[in-house]
Amino acid sequence: MTHPDTALADVMNRSRCLLFDFDGPICGIFAGLPAPSIAADLCELVAGRGVDIPREVTTSGDPFDVLRYAATFSPDLTQAVADELRALELRAVEVASATPHARQVIEAAHQAGRAIAAVSNNSREAVTRYLTTAGLAPMFTRIIGRTDPDPDLLKPSPHLITRAVKELGADSAECVLIGDSLSDIEGARNAGVFNVGYANKPGKLERFTTAGADAVITSMGELLPHLAERQAASD
Numbered sequence: 001m002t003h004p005d006t007a008l009a010d011v012m013n014r015s016r017c018l019l020f021d022f023d024g025p026i027c028g029i030f031a032g033l034p035a036p037s038i039a040a041d042l043c044e045l046v047a048g049r050g051v052d053i054p055r056e057v058t059t060s061g062d063p064f065d066v067l068r069y070a071a072t073f074s075p076d077l078t079q080a081v082a083d084e085l086r087a088l089e090l091r092a093v094e095v096a097s098a099t100p101h102a103r104q105v106i107e108a109a110h111q112a113g114r115a116i117a118a119v120s121n122n123s124r125e126a127v128t129r130y131l132t133t134a135g136l137a138p139m140f141t142r143i144i145g146r147t148d149p150d151p152d153l154l155k156p157s158p159h160l161i162t163r164a165v166k167e168l169g170a171d172s173a174e175c176v177l178i179g180d181s182l183s184d185i186e187g188a189r190n191a192g193v194f195n196v197g198y199a200n201k202p203g204k205l206e207r208f209t210t211a212g213a214d215a216v217i218t219s220m221g222e223l224l225p226h227l228a229e230r231q232a233a234s235d
Ligand SMILES: [Mg+2]
Pocket: 021, 022, 023, 024, 025, 179, 180, 181
């Protein structure tokens, strides 16, 4: 088994392009406007249209569970929930909390000449607003977020990741996705890019390791030593 530090160094050295999941690695989007309250608002919208919602959806506290449930009904309902979710995400980013070391990592990567993209299941408008307000947007070559209401296009689908790779003019083998969910690790694998799991909560390190993450970090700061100029690739 490769030593964890060696694995991270190797992945970062091979990756000219850094793809950052948004919620987690860059900020906690729902820190000020909690996800369960957004999920409750979305459930209210769905119920208001006369659709019964199963208990596992009303109690999950995850807005994306409500979106996925709406998508089992009709395109109209899916669009309505996606629109409302986008509106709430736009409010949430105003009171989101910055992830420790995220700014340093992005600045160091930019200075080192790496291409940087955000690849998020959150709406593109919300991600763009956060990055713009934080002054980080100019360092991003691309901002890829949810633009289509269809939840099947979100990670773990490779759809958004593959789009980022294409728009960066890159090859998947020179990209890494840094994300804090199993869906990021699966999505990266589905898209053929490297992945680094950011284990920002108890239990994630074990889950990501079991899922076969290429590398796992517990602080975004762990990326900093690996962002200087890349060494000549040794295959
Ligand atoms: Mg995330």
